[in-house]
Amino acid sequence: xxxxxxxxxxxxxxxxxxxxxxxxxxxxxxxxxxxxxxxxxxxxxxxxxxxxxxxxxxxxxxxxxxxxxxxxxxxxxxxxxxxxxxxxxxxxxxxxxxxxxxxxxxxxxxxxxxxxxxxxxxxxxxxxxxxxxxxxxxxxxxxxxxxxxxxxxxxxxxxxxxxxxxxxxxxxxxxxxxxxxxxxxxxxxxxxxxxxxxxxxxxxxxxxxxxxxxxxxxxxxxxxxxxxxxxxxxxxxxxxxxxxxxxxxxxxxxxxxxxxxxxxxxxxxxxxxxxxx
Numbered sequence: 001x002x003x004x005x006x007x008x009x010x011x012x013x014x015x016x017x018x019x020x021x022x023x024x025x026x027x028x029x030x031x032x033x034x035x036x037x038x039x040x041x042x043x044x045x046x047x048x049x050x051x052x053x054x055x056x057x058x059x060x061x062x063x064x065x066x067x068x069x070x071x072x073x074x075x076x077x078x079x080x081x082x083x084x085x086x087x088x089x090x091x092x093x094x095x096x097x098x099x100x101x102x103x104x105x106x107x108x109x110x111x112x113x114x115x116x117x118x119x120x121x122x123x124x125x126x127x128x129x130x131x132x133x134x135x136x137x138x139x140x141x142x143x144x145x146x147x148x149x150x151x152x153x154x155x156x157x158x159x160x161x162x163x164x165x166x167x168x169x170x171x172x173x174x175x176x177x178x179x180x181x182x183x184x185x186x187x188x189x190x191x192x193x194x195x196x197x198x199x200x201x202x203x204x205x206x207x208x209x210x211x212x213x214x215x216x217x218x219x220x221x222x223x224x225x226x227x228x229x230x231x232x233x234x235x236x237x238x239x240x241x242x243x244x245x246x247x248x249x250x251x252x253x254x255x256x257x258x259x260x261x262x263x264x265x266x267x268x269x270x271x272x273x274x275x276x277x
Contacts, residue, residue: 048104
């Protein structure tokens, strides 16, 4: 079985909105190079992720990169003997650009598939999670139930995130009615910004509210704004990327069938968020 070694220390800087979190400065983690060299057939793959998304991709108290997406990638790597995966951590907003410029080979950061991203990037076919995006407000706020209720209000999000896309699409059709506040990459104050009134709301995936607000100061409100599959992201029109994507799909099917994927979701996210049901 392949082993992972820490190749660099990672500085944790960021807190994130659910599903759109930002990582810290770059760092890498790899397995035993000797085993890889001995086989002569193992292809190294650079996996882009972040370090500031609680329970998804973050640095624990022992300085280890871990979380649902991280441990899932490790499990996939253990089952794909022809590949050697190495993590590279970055700001969330830099991940897709790094993919385009071939600094990384795929992105593992709870990436939601939507039409805008599908035009530019390749997604694998077998989802490893499923999101339902909702509006998040302070627990005592009963005035907001829909995007229309956010007209004239400040809404916090992260640039390039799926939630930002929802807000930006709404604004295109409604004369920029919502004041979008883009989260600073080094910020870790989503809860305080909302409860203090500096912003009125944010958007987040259903599973993530307890992760970003463990003290229960916020709540989800209104109907779901969107549903989406969560997948890994690869470069489009890249034969090697397509080959890797197909191989990962087969492993995800195995992980679903043997219960490993659901177990990882319950361990890290508190419930099984790996299907539409």
